[in-house]
Amino acid sequence: MVTPMKSRGEQPQRSRRVPHARTPGQRAGLTREEVLSSARTIAEQHGLEQLSMRRVAASLGVAPNALYTYFADKTALLDALFDAILGEVELPGPGAEPWQDGLAELMRASRRLVLKHPHLTTLFLTRPGGRNAMRLGEAALRLLADGGIRGPEAVTVLRALLTYTLGFAAMEVPRQAEPGRTVRTQGAGSLIESLDPESFRATREHARELASHPGDDDFETGLRWLIRGIRAESIVGEEDEP
């Protein structure tokens, strides 16, 4: 499904040649939300590396430096963009399901979100969390508390789960979504063939699997392993293991 864009007064993409039709004194009637939304459209359609202050400004029909009224610099815009997207994660309701299932579902939702924004992957891993990241963390911590995991250990668990989830998404995305990478990516398979058969014996034996894209199954399996390991060590007195 396509992300529902708030349709404001903008005419679709005719940023070609409408240079700011204003004299120094006049206002364009910009808002912070409009700038953010425009940045988002560009990032989603053309990739993060195409997202520039000048391009955002052009798509809004203003001069480049007009944006600095709303964002101190480009990283401020990036941080806001990141947090806005994070706000769309569908939190699993406080259902009666077992806490570990709820956690798994939360991680799946996070991964789906990242995959829906392939160009922003690195942002998710490197930018410190804003308000919406906290909202995600809160949901996870509550689920953990349901499972009897609190305190420092809960934070460690949360970090491990998020690391795995976001890291997995970060690894699987660029290989398939980068701009002019088609040639280089397919080269991975043929690179294996060129390796010395002796010193790369195991690699060659697994050539087929290594060439395949990581996907849902790999993610689910690893997530299950991690949760299982957490339970085995953290929940001492649990007996109702299925």
Add this chain to the structure above:
Amino acid sequence: MVTPMKSRGEQPQRSRRVPHARTPGQRAGLTREEVLSSARTIAEQHGLEQLSMRRVAASLGVAPNALYTYFADKTALLDALFDAILGEVELPGPGAEPWQDGLAELMRASRRLVLKHPHLTTLFLTRPGGRNAMRLGEAALRLLADGGIRGPEAVTVLRALLTYTLGFAAMEVPRQAEPGRTVRTQGAGSLIESLDPESFRATREHARELASHPGDDDFETGLRWLIRGIRAESIVGEEDEP
């Protein structure tokens, strides 16, 4: 019509090294390795975002376009740089230690490497592997084979472990190493305090732990969980658990 500005008076040159003291015909005696090494120095000392073709060229005392003799474009240089660094991972010898200990040590070595190059973290997650990445994978696959894990499952295990390891390093680094981020980073702690006490109850209860930097202990714990989960599900008939 916007006029491209090109009116350039005689500005004083102020580059560090001697500006290319050659006439069009003369050679600088560059090598691919020299270019790579110079790029590496810049990336390590000033960060990845400061690594530009022009800066590398300047540090070598050549014109910017001279580099295109050795690298097709900037991403080619980046890929080569990435693989060169990967080549420095210390592979654990084929010792008699249990396979899971060997794997854990391999992941620790990988994390240490990433942490030694804080500016290159995203590179490790997003760039497809070159020859040295294969070398790392080979070592891991052999250890897994020692543990009786082969075929598709071995690749799944390898992916899960690498995802966790590189993802963890990617998350812990930027928060402490980014250029002008000091103010923003410390803001994470105070952001928690500003949250609504009710809807962010769990977050506030864990404020202290959440504010702390993830570190060695967190990494080790998560790695142990993951490996334990893998063993529990993959190794059916193992009894000698300590």
Add this chain to the structure above:
DNA sequence: ACCTGAACACCGTTCAAGT
């Protein structure tokens, strides 16, 4: 406060030409 014009100090990359 919100915007423009102009400028500064950069980018990656290409093209022609010299040896």
Add this chain to the structure above:
DNA sequence: ACCTGAACACCGTTCAAGT
């Protein structure tokens, strides 16, 4: 093949000035 000079089409950001 290896390099320079010059140019093209971009960047982020700042500064002064207009309303």
